[in-house]
Amino acid sequence: MLLDQVDDFDIFRPKMDSTKETLHAIATFEADISPAFPYVNAELGGWDYDQTNQVLLLKLSDGKWITLHSQKIAIRGARDLEESHALLEWIKGQINEIYDRRDRITPRYVSQAGLKIMEILKLLPLTNCKLCGYATCMAYAAALREGEISLEACKPLWEGKYREKREKLQAYLQSYGWRALDEF
Numbered sequence: 001m002l003l004d005q006v007d008d009f010d011i012f013r014p015k016m017d018s019t020k021e022t023l024h025a026i027a028t029f030e031a032d033i034s035p036a037f038p039y040v041n042a043e044l045g046g047w048d049y050d051q052t053n054q055v056l057l058l059k060l061s062d063g064k065w066i067t068l069h070s071q072k073i074a075i076r077g078a079r080d081l082e083e084s085h086a087l088l089e090w091i092k093g094q095i096n097e098i099y100d101r102r103d104r105i106t107p108r109y110v111s112q113a114g115l116k117i118m119e120i121l122k123l124l125p126l127t128n129c130k131l132c133g134y135a136t137c138m139a140y141a142a143a144l145r146e147g148e149i150s151l152e153a154c155k156p157l158w159e160g161k162y163r164e165k166r167e168k169l170q171a172y173l174q175s176y177g178w179r180a181l182d183e184f
């Protein structure tokens with residue numbers, strides 16, 4: 001097991017957070033979990049992966065973030081103590097489980113942050129029809145990059161005449177490990 005024991009788990013309200021409605025937490029440990037990062041990035045669709053400094057950022061739904069460092073896990077946006085602990089247990093379990101089966105996973109070194117809104121935009125129908133719920137294709141492209149909406153929400157894109165664009169967009173998103181935000 002790569003990450004067995006967490007030595008310290010500090011949960012606090014950030015002083016600079018004007019909303020004061022969510023908690024931040026930092027878990028520290030002696031184990032080095034960075035060897036798992038390319039596999040966790042591949043399996044969980046990391047938002048940003050900095051190989052030089054060994055930092056992997058995972059974006060969850062409802063404004064929650066988990067940042068993995070070699071010997072530290074930072075959790076931002078938990079509703080309460082219970083959710084802070086649940087998020088830590090969840091990511092610990094994911095790291096260990098994914099690392100255990102790393103031989104069967106293709107590691108990924110790119111991340112979703114590399115996606116460019118303009119590249120997404122030019123593969124959309126560009127009609128600003130609003131069927132997706134956004135006022136413009138540009139707004140939809142920005143939300144799609146963030147994983148806040150699915151490709152299926154752009155209904156015109158699934159029409160036959162946009163097939164080539166859709167397939168290129170699917171391939172482009174996939175090449176950066178795009179995924180919709182998970183509910184936790």
Ligand code: SF4
Nearest residue numbers: 128129130132137154
């Ligand atoms: S449904 Fe598609 S084509 Fe219409 S505005 Fe949204 S992104 Fe653009």
